[in-house]
Amino acid sequence: MFESLGLSQESLDLYRLLLQQPDLANTANRALLCAELGLPEGEVEQRLQGLRELGFLALRWDNSGDEYPLDPSVTLEALAAKRQSMIGDLTKDLESDRLRASEFISDYNKFLTQSAVPDVEILDSGDKANLRMQRFHPVKSMWGLIRPGQLATVPDENFADKRIQERGVECRYLIAESQLKFRGAREYIALLQEVSGQVRIIPSVPFKLVIFDGESVAMNLDPDNYDAGAVVHHSKAVVRMAVEMYEHYWRFADRSFERTPEAGELSGQESEFLRFLVQGATDEQVARKLGVSMRTVRRMAAKLSEQVGASGRFELGVRAAQRGWVD
Template structure:
Protein backbone atom coordinates (compact mmCIF):
# COMPACT_ATOMS: atom_id res chain seq x y z
CA UNK A 1 0.00 0.00 0.00
CA UNK A 2 1.43 3.35 -1.00
CA UNK A 3 1.72 6.08 1.61
CA UNK A 4 1.60 8.86 -0.98
CA UNK A 5 -1.40 11.16 -0.72
CA UNK A 6 -4.22 10.79 -3.24
CA UNK A 7 -5.13 14.03 -5.04
CA UNK A 8 -7.24 16.29 -2.83
CA UNK A 9 -6.81 14.28 0.35
CA UNK A 10 -5.93 15.88 3.63
CA UNK A 11 -2.52 15.42 5.15
CA UNK A 12 -1.81 12.52 7.50
CA UNK A 13 -1.67 13.53 11.13
CA UNK A 14 1.85 12.16 11.49
CA UNK A 15 4.84 12.52 9.20
CA UNK A 16 4.87 10.16 6.26
CA UNK A 17 7.64 7.72 5.40
CA UNK A 18 8.43 5.40 2.55
CA UNK A 19 7.92 2.66 5.11
CA UNK A 20 4.17 2.40 5.80
CA UNK A 21 4.83 1.11 9.31
CA UNK A 22 5.97 4.62 10.25
CA UNK A 23 2.63 6.12 9.21
CA UNK A 24 0.28 6.02 12.19
CA UNK A 25 -2.88 7.76 11.06
CA UNK A 26 -4.37 9.48 8.03
CA UNK A 27 -7.40 11.77 8.04
CA UNK A 28 -9.42 12.23 4.84
CA UNK A 29 -12.26 14.71 5.14
CA UNK A 30 -15.35 14.36 2.98
CA UNK A 31 -16.93 11.34 1.33
CA UNK A 32 -15.12 11.84 -2.00
CA UNK A 33 -11.65 12.08 -0.47
CA UNK A 34 -12.30 9.06 1.71
CA UNK A 35 -13.46 7.12 -1.35
CA UNK A 36 -10.34 8.13 -3.29
CA UNK A 37 -8.14 6.85 -0.48
CA UNK A 38 -9.98 3.54 -0.36
CA UNK A 39 -9.16 2.92 -4.01
CA UNK A 40 -5.45 2.99 -3.22
CA UNK A 41 -5.56 -0.13 -1.04
CA UNK A 42 -4.21 -3.25 -2.72
CA UNK A 43 -4.91 -6.07 -0.23
CA UNK A 44 -3.09 -9.35 -0.68
CA UNK A 45 -4.43 -11.40 2.24
CA UNK A 46 -7.74 -10.23 3.66
CA UNK A 47 -10.46 -7.58 3.77
CA UNK A 48 -12.82 -7.63 6.74
CA UNK A 49 -15.74 -5.22 6.94
CA UNK A 50 -18.53 -4.09 9.23
CA UNK A 51 -20.88 -2.51 6.70
CA UNK A 52 -23.48 -0.41 8.45
CA UNK A 53 -25.12 0.93 5.31
CA UNK A 54 -24.61 -1.52 2.44
CA UNK A 55 -26.29 -0.03 -0.60
CA UNK A 56 -28.37 -2.40 -2.72
CA UNK A 57 -26.31 -3.59 -5.66
CA UNK A 58 -28.03 -2.42 -8.82
CA UNK A 59 -25.26 -3.54 -11.16
CA UNK A 60 -24.47 -7.01 -12.44
CA UNK A 61 -22.74 -8.93 -9.61
CA UNK A 62 -20.29 -10.32 -12.16
CA UNK A 63 -18.87 -6.77 -12.48
CA UNK A 64 -18.01 -6.53 -8.78
CA UNK A 65 -14.53 -5.12 -8.07
CA UNK A 66 -14.24 -7.73 -5.31
CA UNK A 67 -14.12 -10.64 -7.77
CA UNK A 68 -10.45 -10.05 -8.74
CA UNK A 69 -9.60 -10.08 -5.02
CA UNK A 70 -11.26 -13.47 -4.59
CA UNK A 71 -9.46 -14.75 -7.68
CA UNK A 72 -6.16 -13.74 -6.09
CA UNK A 73 -7.04 -15.66 -2.93
CA UNK A 74 -7.85 -12.63 -0.75
CA UNK A 75 -10.21 -13.56 2.09
CA UNK A 76 -13.33 -11.39 2.08
CA UNK A 77 -15.50 -11.26 5.19
CA UNK A 78 -18.45 -8.90 5.50
CA UNK A 79 -21.04 -8.32 8.20
CA UNK A 80 -24.06 -6.11 7.68
CA UNK A 81 -27.37 -5.45 9.46
CA UNK A 82 -30.01 -8.04 8.70
CA UNK A 83 -32.33 -5.21 7.64
CA UNK A 84 -30.25 -4.89 4.44
CA UNK A 85 -31.72 -8.18 3.27
CA UNK A 86 -35.04 -6.46 2.61
CA UNK A 87 -33.49 -5.40 -0.70
CA UNK A 88 -33.64 -8.30 -3.16
CA UNK A 89 -30.64 -6.91 -5.03
CA UNK A 90 -28.56 -7.14 -1.84
CA UNK A 91 -29.68 -10.72 -1.31
CA UNK A 92 -28.83 -11.65 -4.90
CA UNK A 93 -25.45 -9.93 -4.73
CA UNK A 94 -24.55 -11.60 -1.41
CA UNK A 95 -25.56 -15.01 -2.69
CA UNK A 96 -23.50 -14.53 -5.86
CA UNK A 97 -20.39 -13.45 -3.95
CA UNK A 98 -20.73 -16.24 -1.40
CA UNK A 99 -20.82 -18.76 -4.24
CA UNK A 100 -17.44 -17.39 -5.32
CA UNK A 101 -15.96 -17.79 -1.86
CA UNK A 102 -16.76 -14.53 -0.06
CA UNK A 103 -17.93 -14.90 3.55
CA UNK A 104 -21.02 -12.92 4.51
CA UNK A 105 -22.92 -12.81 7.79
CA UNK A 106 -25.69 -10.64 9.21
CA UNK A 107 -26.42 -9.35 12.68
CA UNK A 108 -29.24 -7.26 14.17
CA UNK A 109 -27.09 -4.13 14.52
CA UNK A 110 -23.58 -2.75 14.08
CA UNK A 111 -21.86 0.07 16.01
CA UNK A 112 -20.00 1.68 13.13
CA UNK A 113 -18.56 1.18 9.66
CA UNK A 114 -15.14 -0.46 9.73
CA UNK A 115 -12.90 -2.01 7.09
CA UNK A 116 -9.63 -3.81 7.86
CA UNK A 117 -7.08 -4.45 5.13
CA UNK A 118 -4.58 -7.30 5.53
CA UNK A 119 -4.63 -6.94 9.30
CA UNK A 120 -2.45 -3.85 8.83
CA UNK A 121 -4.80 -0.90 8.30
CA UNK A 122 -8.20 -0.12 9.83
CA UNK A 123 -10.51 2.42 8.18
CA UNK A 124 -13.38 3.99 10.11
CA UNK A 125 -15.48 7.12 9.93
CA UNK A 126 -14.42 10.40 11.49
CA UNK A 127 -18.00 10.55 12.75
CA UNK A 128 -19.53 7.07 13.23
CA UNK A 129 -22.99 8.59 12.74
CA UNK A 130 -22.20 10.32 9.44
CA UNK A 131 -19.94 8.71 6.85
CA UNK A 132 -20.09 11.88 4.73
CA UNK A 133 -17.72 13.60 7.19
CA UNK A 134 -14.83 11.46 5.99
CA UNK A 135 -12.60 8.64 7.14
CA UNK A 136 -9.64 7.92 9.37
CA UNK A 137 -7.07 5.30 8.35
CA UNK A 138 -5.23 3.76 11.30
CA UNK A 139 -1.94 1.87 10.86
CA UNK A 140 -1.05 1.54 14.55
CA UNK A 141 -0.76 -2.13 15.51
CA UNK A 142 -2.65 -1.45 18.74
CA UNK A 143 -5.60 0.19 16.99
CA UNK A 144 -5.70 -2.42 14.23
CA UNK A 145 -5.71 -5.21 16.80
CA UNK A 146 -8.61 -3.58 18.65
CA UNK A 147 -10.45 -3.26 15.34
CA UNK A 148 -9.87 -6.96 14.60
CA UNK A 149 -11.16 -7.96 18.03
CA UNK A 150 -14.27 -5.81 17.50
CA UNK A 151 -14.87 -7.39 14.12
CA UNK A 152 -14.42 -10.94 15.43
CA UNK A 153 -16.76 -10.32 18.37
CA UNK A 154 -19.52 -9.48 15.89
CA UNK A 155 -18.49 -12.18 13.42
CA UNK A 156 -18.78 -14.92 16.04
CA UNK A 157 -22.35 -13.89 16.91
CA UNK A 158 -23.49 -13.13 13.35
CA UNK A 159 -25.28 -15.71 11.20
CA UNK A 160 -25.53 -16.88 7.62
CA UNK A 161 -27.94 -14.52 5.80
CA UNK A 162 -29.67 -17.50 4.18
CA UNK A 163 -30.07 -19.61 7.30
CA UNK A 164 -33.71 -20.83 7.35
CA UNK A 165 -34.56 -19.68 10.89
CA UNK A 166 -32.32 -16.64 10.86
CA UNK A 167 -33.56 -13.85 13.13
CA UNK A 168 -35.90 -15.87 15.37
CA UNK A 169 -35.05 -16.25 19.05
CA UNK A 170 -36.24 -18.92 21.46
CA UNK A 171 -38.24 -16.24 23.33
CA UNK A 172 -40.67 -15.63 20.48
CA UNK A 173 -39.20 -12.30 19.40
CA UNK A 174 -36.86 -11.71 16.50
CA UNK A 175 -33.17 -11.03 16.88
CA UNK A 176 -33.82 -7.52 15.58
CA UNK A 177 -36.49 -6.96 18.24
CA UNK A 178 -34.17 -8.31 20.94
CA UNK A 179 -31.48 -5.89 19.80
CA UNK A 180 -33.99 -3.02 19.83
CA UNK A 181 -34.78 -3.83 23.46
CA UNK A 182 -31.10 -4.06 24.38
CA UNK A 183 -30.48 -0.62 22.90
CA UNK A 184 -33.65 0.74 24.52
CA UNK A 185 -32.63 -0.20 28.05
CA UNK A 186 -29.18 1.30 27.43
CA UNK A 187 -30.84 4.64 26.79
CA UNK A 188 -30.34 4.89 23.03
CA UNK A 189 -32.48 7.42 21.17
CA UNK A 190 -34.73 6.39 18.30
CA UNK A 191 -32.22 7.96 15.90
CA UNK A 192 -29.37 5.91 17.36
CA UNK A 193 -31.43 2.73 17.28
CA UNK A 194 -32.37 3.32 13.64
CA UNK A 195 -28.72 3.79 12.67
CA UNK A 196 -27.54 0.72 14.55
CA UNK A 197 -30.28 -1.46 13.10
CA UNK A 198 -29.94 0.04 9.63
CA UNK A 199 -33.65 0.87 9.45
CA UNK A 200 -35.88 3.93 9.21
CA UNK A 201 -37.35 5.84 12.14
CA UNK A 202 -40.76 4.53 11.07
CA UNK A 203 -39.53 0.96 11.46
CA UNK A 204 -38.15 1.71 14.93
CA UNK A 205 -41.52 3.07 16.01
CA UNK A 206 -43.28 0.07 14.48
CA UNK A 207 -41.06 -2.32 16.46
CA UNK A 208 -41.70 -0.36 19.66
CA UNK A 209 -45.47 -0.40 19.08
CA UNK A 210 -45.52 -4.13 18.33
CA UNK A 211 -43.51 -5.05 21.43
CA UNK A 212 -45.46 -2.62 23.59
CA UNK A 213 -48.71 -4.25 22.54
CA UNK A 214 -47.21 -7.71 23.04
CA UNK A 215 -46.33 -7.04 26.69
CA UNK A 216 -49.06 -4.52 27.48
CA UNK A 217 -46.74 -1.55 27.94
CA UNK A 218 -47.94 2.03 27.40
CA UNK A 219 -44.50 3.65 27.06
CA UNK A 220 -40.82 2.99 26.43
CA UNK A 221 -39.86 2.87 30.10
CA UNK A 222 -42.60 0.37 30.91
CA UNK A 223 -41.63 -1.64 27.82
CA UNK A 224 -38.07 -1.90 29.11
CA UNK A 225 -39.24 -3.00 32.55
CA UNK A 226 -41.60 -5.64 31.21
CA UNK A 227 -39.02 -6.90 28.73
CA UNK A 228 -36.57 -7.35 31.62
CA UNK A 229 -39.22 -9.20 33.64
CA UNK A 230 -39.66 -11.61 30.74
CA UNK A 231 -35.92 -12.14 30.50
CA UNK A 232 -35.68 -10.55 27.06
CA UNK A 233 -32.94 -8.20 28.25
CA UNK A 234 -30.35 -8.42 30.99
Protein backbone atom coordinates in the same frame (compact mmCIF):
# COMPACT_ATOMS: atom_id res chain seq x y z
CA MET B 1 -14.89 61.12 17.49
CA PHE B 2 -11.76 61.48 15.28
CA GLU B 3 -9.08 61.13 17.96
CA SER B 4 -7.34 58.34 16.02
CA LEU B 5 -6.68 60.86 13.22
CA GLY B 6 -5.45 63.64 15.52
CA LEU B 7 -8.70 65.61 15.92
CA SER B 8 -9.24 65.72 19.67
CA GLN B 9 -12.33 67.13 21.32
CA GLU B 10 -10.35 70.27 22.23
CA SER B 11 -9.32 70.74 18.59
CA LEU B 12 -12.90 70.18 17.46
CA ASP B 13 -14.14 72.82 19.93
CA LEU B 14 -11.53 75.28 18.63
CA TYR B 15 -12.57 74.56 15.03
CA ARG B 16 -16.22 75.13 15.91
CA LEU B 17 -15.34 78.47 17.57
CA LEU B 18 -13.36 79.63 14.52
CA LEU B 19 -16.24 78.70 12.19
CA GLN B 20 -18.56 80.87 14.30
CA GLN B 21 -16.01 83.72 14.65
CA PRO B 22 -13.58 83.50 11.68
CA ASP B 23 -11.80 86.75 12.65
CA LEU B 24 -10.38 85.02 15.73
CA ALA B 25 -8.07 83.10 13.37
CA ASN B 26 -6.30 86.35 12.44
CA THR B 27 -2.86 86.83 13.96
CA ALA B 28 -3.88 90.27 15.30
CA ASN B 29 -6.68 88.68 17.33
CA ARG B 30 -4.55 85.97 18.97
CA ALA B 31 -4.93 87.55 22.41
CA LEU B 32 -8.74 87.58 22.00
CA LEU B 33 -8.66 83.91 20.99
CA CYS B 34 -6.59 83.01 24.08
CA ALA B 35 -9.02 84.93 26.28
CA GLU B 36 -12.02 83.21 24.67
CA LEU B 37 -10.48 79.80 25.32
CA GLY B 38 -8.97 80.71 28.70
CA LEU B 39 -5.64 79.20 27.63
CA PRO B 40 -2.08 80.50 27.34
CA GLU B 41 -0.81 81.45 23.91
CA GLY B 42 1.56 78.49 23.66
CA GLU B 43 -1.22 75.93 24.12
CA VAL B 44 -3.54 77.78 21.73
CA GLU B 45 -0.80 77.83 19.09
CA GLN B 46 -0.32 74.10 19.56
CA ARG B 47 -4.01 73.46 18.89
CA LEU B 48 -3.97 75.74 15.86
CA GLN B 49 -1.01 73.81 14.49
CA GLY B 50 -3.01 70.60 14.86
CA LEU B 51 -5.83 72.09 12.78
CA ARG B 52 -3.33 73.21 10.11
CA GLU B 53 -1.88 69.70 9.86
CA LEU B 54 -5.37 68.27 9.42
CA GLY B 55 -6.09 70.83 6.67
CA PHE B 56 -8.78 72.65 8.66
CA LEU B 57 -7.08 76.09 8.34
CA ALA B 58 -5.96 77.81 5.14
CA LEU B 59 -4.13 81.06 4.36
CA ARG B 60 -6.24 83.92 3.09
CA TRP B 61 -5.76 84.92 -0.54
CA ASP B 62 -4.84 88.53 0.30
CA ASN B 63 -1.27 87.61 1.32
CA SER B 64 -1.90 89.01 4.80
CA GLY B 65 -0.58 85.88 6.44
CA ASP B 66 -3.88 85.44 8.25
CA GLU B 67 -5.83 82.18 8.24
CA TYR B 68 -9.46 81.17 7.99
CA PRO B 69 -11.30 77.89 8.81
CA LEU B 70 -12.31 75.77 5.84
CA ASP B 71 -15.91 74.64 5.31
CA PRO B 72 -16.69 71.50 7.40
CA SER B 73 -18.30 69.79 4.40
CA VAL B 74 -14.80 69.76 2.91
CA THR B 75 -12.69 69.11 5.98
CA LEU B 76 -14.79 66.44 7.65
CA GLU B 77 -15.41 64.62 4.39
CA ALA B 78 -11.66 64.51 3.76
CA LEU B 79 -11.08 63.32 7.33
CA ALA B 80 -13.71 60.59 6.94
CA ALA B 81 -12.14 59.49 3.64
CA LYS B 82 -8.74 59.30 5.33
CA ARG B 83 -10.19 57.20 8.09
CA GLN B 84 -11.90 54.94 5.57
CA SER B 85 -8.60 54.48 3.78
CA MET B 86 -6.95 53.55 7.07
CA ILE B 87 -9.70 51.01 7.75
CA GLY B 88 -9.21 49.54 4.27
CA ASP B 89 -5.48 49.22 4.83
CA LEU B 90 -6.07 47.66 8.23
CA THR B 91 -8.56 45.19 6.74
CA LYS B 92 -6.00 44.14 4.13
CA ASP B 93 -3.39 43.70 6.83
CA LEU B 94 -5.78 41.63 8.91
CA GLU B 95 -6.63 39.42 5.94
CA SER B 96 -2.97 38.97 5.18
CA ASP B 97 -2.25 38.12 8.83
CA ARG B 98 -5.18 35.70 8.90
CA LEU B 99 -3.87 33.94 5.80
CA ARG B 100 -0.38 33.67 7.30
CA ALA B 101 -1.90 32.39 10.55
CA SER B 102 -3.88 29.74 8.66
CA GLU B 103 -0.74 28.63 6.83
CA PHE B 104 1.17 28.48 10.10
CA ILE B 105 -1.60 26.42 11.76
CA SER B 106 -1.79 24.12 8.73
CA ASP B 107 1.97 23.56 8.78
CA TYR B 108 1.86 22.86 12.50
CA ASN B 109 -1.03 20.40 12.11
CA LYS B 110 0.89 18.60 9.38
CA PHE B 111 3.91 18.47 11.67
CA LEU B 112 1.77 17.00 14.46
CA THR B 113 0.24 14.44 12.11
CA GLN B 114 3.60 13.40 10.73
CA SER B 115 5.56 13.36 13.97
CA ALA B 116 3.04 12.52 16.67
CA VAL B 117 0.62 10.15 14.92
CA PRO B 118 2.42 8.56 11.97
CA ASP B 119 0.06 5.54 12.07
CA VAL B 120 -3.09 7.57 11.33
CA GLU B 121 -4.35 8.89 7.98
CA ILE B 122 -7.14 11.49 7.97
CA LEU B 123 -9.11 11.64 4.71
CA ASP B 124 -11.36 14.67 5.06
CA SER B 125 -13.84 13.98 2.25
CA GLY B 126 -15.72 11.07 0.71
CA ASP B 127 -13.78 11.47 -2.55
CA LYS B 128 -10.42 11.23 -0.78
CA ALA B 129 -11.65 8.18 1.14
CA ASN B 130 -12.69 6.46 -2.11
CA LEU B 131 -9.32 7.14 -3.73
CA ARG B 132 -7.46 5.84 -0.69
CA MET B 133 -9.55 2.65 -0.53
CA GLN B 134 -8.57 1.87 -4.13
CA ARG B 135 -4.91 1.84 -3.13
CA PHE B 136 -5.39 -1.04 -0.69
CA HIS B 137 -4.29 -4.38 -2.14
CA PRO B 138 -4.86 -7.04 0.55
CA VAL B 139 -3.04 -10.34 0.10
CA LYS B 140 -4.40 -12.34 3.05
CA SER B 141 -7.75 -11.03 4.26
CA MET B 142 -10.36 -8.28 3.93
CA TRP B 143 -13.11 -8.08 6.55
CA GLY B 144 -15.92 -5.57 6.23
CA LEU B 145 -18.78 -4.22 8.31
CA ILE B 146 -21.31 -2.92 5.80
CA ARG B 147 -23.67 -0.18 6.93
CA PRO B 148 -27.33 -0.19 5.85
CA GLY B 149 -28.03 1.44 2.52
CA GLN B 150 -24.68 0.64 0.91
CA LEU B 151 -25.55 -2.56 -0.95
CA ALA B 152 -26.25 -2.46 -4.65
CA THR B 153 -26.22 -4.96 -7.47
CA VAL B 154 -23.18 -4.41 -9.67
CA PRO B 155 -22.08 -6.15 -12.88
CA ASP B 156 -19.43 -8.84 -12.40
CA GLU B 157 -16.86 -7.06 -14.53
CA ASN B 158 -17.06 -3.93 -12.33
CA PHE B 159 -17.04 -5.73 -9.04
CA ALA B 160 -13.74 -4.89 -7.34
CA ASP B 161 -14.20 -7.33 -4.43
CA LYS B 162 -14.59 -10.20 -6.87
CA ARG B 163 -11.12 -9.54 -8.27
CA ILE B 164 -9.74 -9.50 -4.72
CA GLN B 165 -11.48 -12.81 -3.94
CA GLU B 166 -10.06 -14.40 -7.08
CA ARG B 167 -6.56 -13.76 -5.73
CA GLY B 168 -7.36 -16.10 -2.83
CA VAL B 169 -7.89 -13.35 -0.27
CA GLU B 170 -10.23 -14.33 2.59
CA CYS B 171 -13.21 -11.97 2.37
CA ARG B 172 -15.76 -11.67 5.18
CA TYR B 173 -18.82 -9.44 5.19
CA LEU B 174 -21.08 -8.61 8.13
CA ILE B 175 -24.34 -7.11 6.92
CA ALA B 176 -27.19 -5.50 8.86
CA GLU B 177 -30.38 -7.55 8.95
CA SER B 178 -32.36 -4.60 7.61
CA GLN B 179 -30.43 -4.90 4.32
CA LEU B 180 -32.30 -8.03 3.34
CA LYS B 181 -35.49 -6.09 2.64
CA PHE B 182 -33.87 -3.92 -0.05
CA ARG B 183 -34.25 -4.81 -3.70
CA GLY B 184 -31.14 -6.43 -5.07
CA ALA B 185 -29.68 -7.21 -1.62
CA ARG B 186 -29.86 -11.00 -2.00
CA GLU B 187 -28.38 -10.82 -5.50
CA TYR B 188 -25.55 -8.71 -4.10
CA ILE B 189 -24.95 -11.24 -1.32
CA ALA B 190 -24.90 -14.05 -3.89
CA LEU B 191 -22.30 -12.09 -5.82
CA LEU B 192 -20.18 -11.75 -2.67
CA GLN B 193 -20.44 -15.50 -2.05
CA GLU B 194 -19.84 -16.53 -5.66
CA VAL B 195 -16.09 -17.00 -5.38
CA SER B 196 -15.21 -17.23 -1.70
CA GLY B 197 -16.86 -14.34 0.10
CA GLN B 198 -18.37 -15.29 3.45
CA VAL B 199 -21.47 -13.36 4.52
CA ARG B 200 -23.21 -13.28 7.89
CA ILE B 201 -26.10 -11.22 9.21
CA ILE B 202 -26.17 -9.19 12.42
CA PRO B 203 -29.07 -7.13 13.84
CA SER B 204 -27.24 -3.81 13.57
CA VAL B 205 -23.95 -2.44 12.28
CA PRO B 206 -22.45 0.36 14.41
CA PHE B 207 -20.40 1.91 11.58
CA LYS B 208 -18.73 1.10 8.29
CA LEU B 209 -15.36 -0.56 8.79
CA VAL B 210 -12.89 -2.53 6.66
CA ILE B 211 -9.86 -4.43 8.00
CA PHE B 212 -7.08 -5.19 5.50
CA ASP B 213 -4.72 -8.11 6.20
CA GLY B 214 -5.17 -7.59 9.94
CA GLU B 215 -2.77 -4.66 9.61
CA SER B 216 -4.86 -1.62 8.68
CA VAL B 217 -8.40 -0.58 9.52
CA ALA B 218 -10.45 2.05 7.69
CA MET B 219 -13.63 3.58 9.08
CA ASN B 220 -15.81 6.64 8.58
CA LEU B 221 -14.85 9.83 10.40
CA ASP B 222 -18.57 10.34 11.12
CA PRO B 223 -20.59 7.09 11.31
CA ASP B 224 -23.70 8.94 10.11
CA ASN B 225 -22.14 10.98 7.31
CA TYR B 226 -20.13 9.16 4.64
CA ASP B 227 -19.22 12.44 2.92
CA ALA B 228 -17.28 13.55 6.02
CA GLY B 229 -14.43 11.27 4.97
CA ALA B 230 -12.57 8.46 6.67
CA VAL B 231 -9.73 7.63 9.01
CA VAL B 232 -7.21 4.84 8.44
CA HIS B 233 -5.38 3.35 11.43
CA HIS B 234 -2.21 1.30 11.16
CA SER B 235 -1.27 1.19 14.84
CA LYS B 236 -1.21 -2.30 16.34
CA ALA B 237 -3.40 -1.34 19.30
CA VAL B 238 -6.25 0.08 17.21
CA VAL B 239 -6.07 -2.70 14.60
CA ARG B 240 -6.07 -5.40 17.29
CA MET B 241 -9.11 -3.83 18.94
CA ALA B 242 -10.93 -3.71 15.58
CA VAL B 243 -10.05 -7.34 14.80
CA GLU B 244 -11.27 -8.58 18.19
CA MET B 245 -14.50 -6.60 17.86
CA TYR B 246 -15.04 -8.00 14.37
CA GLU B 247 -14.41 -11.58 15.48
CA HIS B 248 -16.91 -11.13 18.31
CA TYR B 249 -19.57 -9.99 15.86
CA TRP B 250 -18.64 -12.81 13.48
CA ARG B 251 -18.99 -15.54 16.14
CA PHE B 252 -22.49 -14.46 17.11
CA ALA B 253 -23.73 -13.54 13.64
CA ASP B 254 -26.50 -15.46 11.88
CA ARG B 255 -25.42 -17.60 8.96
CA SER B 256 -28.97 -18.08 7.69
CA PHE B 257 -30.79 -15.49 5.63
CA GLU B 258 -34.19 -17.17 5.87
CA ARG B 259 -34.54 -18.01 9.56
CA THR B 260 -37.60 -16.61 11.36
CA PRO B 261 -37.92 -16.57 15.17
CA GLU B 262 -40.21 -19.11 16.79
CA ALA B 263 -43.34 -18.04 18.67
CA GLY B 264 -42.39 -15.91 21.68
CA GLU B 265 -38.75 -15.69 20.57
CA LEU B 266 -37.16 -12.33 19.89
CA SER B 267 -35.67 -11.59 16.51
CA GLY B 268 -32.16 -10.18 16.32
CA GLN B 269 -33.51 -6.74 15.49
CA GLU B 270 -35.92 -6.83 18.43
CA SER B 271 -33.08 -7.75 20.79
CA GLU B 272 -31.01 -4.86 19.48
CA PHE B 273 -34.00 -2.52 19.76
CA LEU B 274 -34.38 -3.40 23.45
CA ARG B 275 -30.66 -3.00 24.05
CA PHE B 276 -30.69 0.48 22.51
CA LEU B 277 -33.89 1.29 24.43
CA VAL B 278 -32.40 0.60 27.86
CA GLN B 279 -29.33 2.62 26.85
CA GLY B 280 -31.62 5.63 26.42
CA ALA B 281 -31.45 5.90 22.61
CA THR B 282 -34.20 7.89 20.87
CA ASP B 283 -36.39 6.40 18.13
CA GLU B 284 -34.36 8.31 15.54
CA GLN B 285 -31.09 6.89 16.86
CA VAL B 286 -32.49 3.35 16.99
CA ALA B 287 -33.78 3.61 13.42
CA ARG B 288 -30.38 4.81 12.21
CA LYS B 289 -28.48 2.09 14.07
CA LEU B 290 -30.78 -0.68 12.81
CA GLY B 291 -31.06 0.75 9.32
CA VAL B 292 -34.87 0.78 9.42
CA SER B 293 -37.56 3.43 9.21
CA MET B 294 -39.09 5.26 12.16
CA ARG B 295 -42.34 3.48 11.37
CA THR B 296 -40.63 0.10 11.78
CA VAL B 297 -39.16 1.16 15.13
CA ARG B 298 -42.56 2.26 16.43
CA ARG B 299 -44.20 -0.92 15.16
CA MET B 300 -41.51 -2.97 16.93
CA ALA B 301 -42.06 -1.01 20.15
CA ALA B 302 -45.85 -1.51 19.97
CA LYS B 303 -45.49 -5.24 19.35
CA LEU B 304 -43.05 -5.82 22.23
CA SER B 305 -45.07 -3.60 24.59
CA GLU B 306 -48.19 -5.62 23.85
CA GLN B 307 -46.26 -8.88 24.27
CA VAL B 308 -45.10 -8.00 27.81
CA GLY B 309 -48.08 -5.85 28.82
CA ALA B 310 -46.13 -2.58 29.05
CA SER B 311 -47.84 0.80 28.80
CA GLY B 312 -44.73 2.84 27.92
CA ARG B 313 -41.09 2.71 26.87
CA PHE B 314 -39.71 2.78 30.42
CA GLU B 315 -41.97 -0.05 31.53
CA LEU B 316 -41.07 -2.01 28.38
CA GLY B 317 -37.39 -1.73 29.30
CA VAL B 318 -38.06 -2.89 32.88
CA ARG B 319 -40.16 -5.87 31.82
CA ALA B 320 -37.69 -6.86 29.12
CA ALA B 321 -34.94 -6.90 31.75
CA GLN B 322 -37.13 -9.00 34.08
CA ARG B 323 -37.55 -11.56 31.31
CA GLY B 324 -33.83 -11.66 30.70
CA TRP B 325 -34.12 -10.15 27.23
CA VAL B 326 -31.58 -7.45 28.04
CA ASP B 327 -28.68 -7.32 30.48
